[in-house]
Amino acid sequence: MKIKFLLIGKTDSDILSKGVNDYIKRLKHYIPFEMSIIPDLKNTKNLSEGQQKQKEGELILNFIKSGDFVVLLDEKGKEYTSIDFSGFIEKQMISGLKNLIFIIGGPYGFSEEVYKKCNSKISLSRMTFSHQMVRLIFTEQLYRAMTIIKGEPYHHR
Amino acid sequence: MKIKFLLIGKTDSDILSKGVNDYIKRLKHYIPFEMSIIPDLKNTKNLSEGQQKQKEGELILNFIKSGDFVVLLDEKGKEYTSIDFSGFIEKQMISGLKNLIFIIGGPYGFSEEVYKKCNSKISLSRMTFSHQMVRLIFTEQLYRAMTIIKGEPYHHR
Numbered sequence: 206m207k208i209k210f211l212l213i214g215k216t217d218s219d220i221l222s223k224g225v226n227d228y229i230k231r232l233k234h235y236i237p238f239e240m241s242i243i244p245d246l247k248n249t250k251n252l253s254e255g256q257q258k259q260k261e262g263e264l265i266l267n268f269i270k271s272g273d274f275v276v277l278l279d280e281k282g283k284e285y286t287s288i289d290f291s292g293f294i295e296k297q298m299i300s301g302l303k304n305l306i307f308i309i310g311g312p313y314g315f316s317e318e319v320y321k322k323c324n325s326k327i328s329l330s331r332m333t334f335s336h337q338m339v340r341l342i343f344t345e346q347l348y349r350a351m352t353i354i355k356g357e358p359y360h361h362r
Numbered sequence: 363m364k365i366k367f368l369l370i371g372k373t374d375s376d377i378l379s380k381g382v383n384d385y386i387k388r389l390k391h392y393i394p395f396e397m398s399i400i401p402d403l404k405n406t407k408n409l410s411e412g413q414q415k416q417k418e419g420e421l422i423l424n425f426i427k428s429g430d431f432v433v434l435l436d437e438k439g440k441e442y443t444s445i446d447f448s449g450f451i452e453k454q455m456i457s458g459l460k461n462l463i464f465i466i467g468g469p470y471g472f473s474e475e476v477y478k479k480c481n482s483k484i485s486l487s488r489m490t491f492s493h494q495m496v497r498l499i500f501t502e503q504l505y506r507a508m509t510i511i512k513g514e515p516y517h518h519r
Contacts, residue, residue, distance in 0.1 A: 221498075224378045287490040330487035332503055333444040333517065341378075345495055360490065 206298050206305055207237040208347065211268055213261050213311040214336040215245055221337045228344035235351035236298075240340075241268065245311070254313045262316030265308060273304040275323045277315060278339065282326030287360060290327075291350035298354075309339055363455045363462055364394040365504065368425055370418050370468040371493040372402060378494045385501035392508035393455075397497075398425065402468070411470045419473030422465060430461040432480045434472060435496065439483030444517060447484075448507035455511075466496055 232238050243264045249257050269275055274297060285293065297305050310319070329342055352359035389395050400421045406414050426432055431454060442450065454462050464484075467476070486499055509516035 220384050221378070221381045224381065227377055284488045286488045290489065329489065331441045331443050332447065332486065332499075333506070334499070334502065338499065338502055342489075342491070342495065342499065345492065346489055349490070 206302050207239065208232075208294075209273075209304055209306045210238070210240045210309075210340075210343070210347075211243070211265065211306060212240070212309045212336070212340065213243045213245070213265070214309065219337055221341050225337070225340045225344055228341070228348045232344060232348045232351060235348075235355065238347070240344075243268075257311065258313050258316040259318075261311045262319045265310075265315075265319050266322060269306065269322060270304065272302075273306050274302050274325075276305070276307045276325045276327055277319070277323045278307060278309045278329065278343065279315065279326040280328055280331070280333070282328035284328050284330075287346060287349050288353060290346060291353035291360075294347075294350045295354050307343065309336070309343075363459050364396065365389075365451075366430075366461055366463045367395070367397045367466075367497075367500070367504075368400070368422065368463060369397070369466045369493070369497065370400045370402065370422070371466070376494055378498050382494070382497045382501055385498070385505045389501060389505045389508060392505075392512065395504070397501075400425075414468065415470050415473040416475075418468045419476045422467075422472070422476050423479060426463065426479060427461065429459075430463050431459050431482075433462070433464045433482045433484055434476070434480045435464060435466045435486065435500065436472065436483040437485055437488075437490075439485035441485050441487075444503060444506050445510060447503060448510035451504075451507045452511050464500065466493070466500075 229238060229240060243261070246252070246257060246260055252260070294305070308319075308323075329339065329346070334342065349360050386395060386397060400418070403409070403414060403417055409417070451462070465476075465480075486496065486503070491499065506517050
């Protein structure tokens with residue numbers, strides 16, 4: 206199984222990108238992983254929130270192939286403990302799934318079409334984090350999940 | 363009011379410490395802020411979990427002064443949205459409080475004495491994060507809370 210992480214948002218690196226890259230490097234020792242970034246839409250001033258979500262949604266749907274399991278990171282999603290999250294990943298691995306895709310949306314969230322297409326929604330926290338923070342938190346949780354699945358000592362609580 | 367952030371844990375810097383320092387620098391434009399780190403206990407091999415919590419608890423209690431408002435970051439704590447969290451901070455600021463203290467415990471959590479002393483418990487997420495990640499997430503949320511209180515555009519969801 207491959208884990209794909211798709212984001213809408215800024216591509217510029219910042220102070221946290223080293224941390225993100227570090228967790229991705231570690232993660233790849235355990236499982237094929239790919240992060241893809243759809244850059245922020247240009248000239249959004251003339252678009253309503255709904256139109257922007259719609260356009261971003263089309264770009265997201267282009268990315269999804271038939272048979273992919275799609276999980277949205279969404280504030281209305283289910284909250285997992287790290288242990289439960291690792292259980293969720295392991296279940297997908299065992300099922301023979303080819304691609305497990307996690308998606309972070311744009312500033313206004315996801316279009317209805319994307320919600321219809323998704324298989325599951327998860328929430329990292331009730332708090333709101335910046336794009337770059339979500340990337341960092343999420344890649345750390347994926348890495349943590351893999352160490353839990355392998356019974357390694359990184360996660361010791 | 364001053365916000366104090368007390369941690370038990372490693373003092374060594376890592377790849378994320380730049381991010382923590384960056385948020386602290388920004389935060390200090392809004393409110394007096396101080397981060398204090400109680401280093402991990404040495405020679406804990408001969409201590410039971412309970413003994414280690416006890417010893418760490420004594421160090422924590424030494425730090426707290428009469429009249430301080432003490433909030434533990436605890437997995438059994440209440441989860442806030444970023445907006446609600448900023449409301450919580452603002453309420454303390456208005457109350458004329460001198461010190462608002464947030465505390466992250468050691469690997470086994472807090473002693474009973476520390477739980478008795480605290481005024482409130484909050485949880486950032488149901489997921490478990492590393493020490494360094496918690497520092498980063500929490501300082502970002504404090505900074506975000508201040509921008510929400512001031513009506514500034516950093517938090518736009």
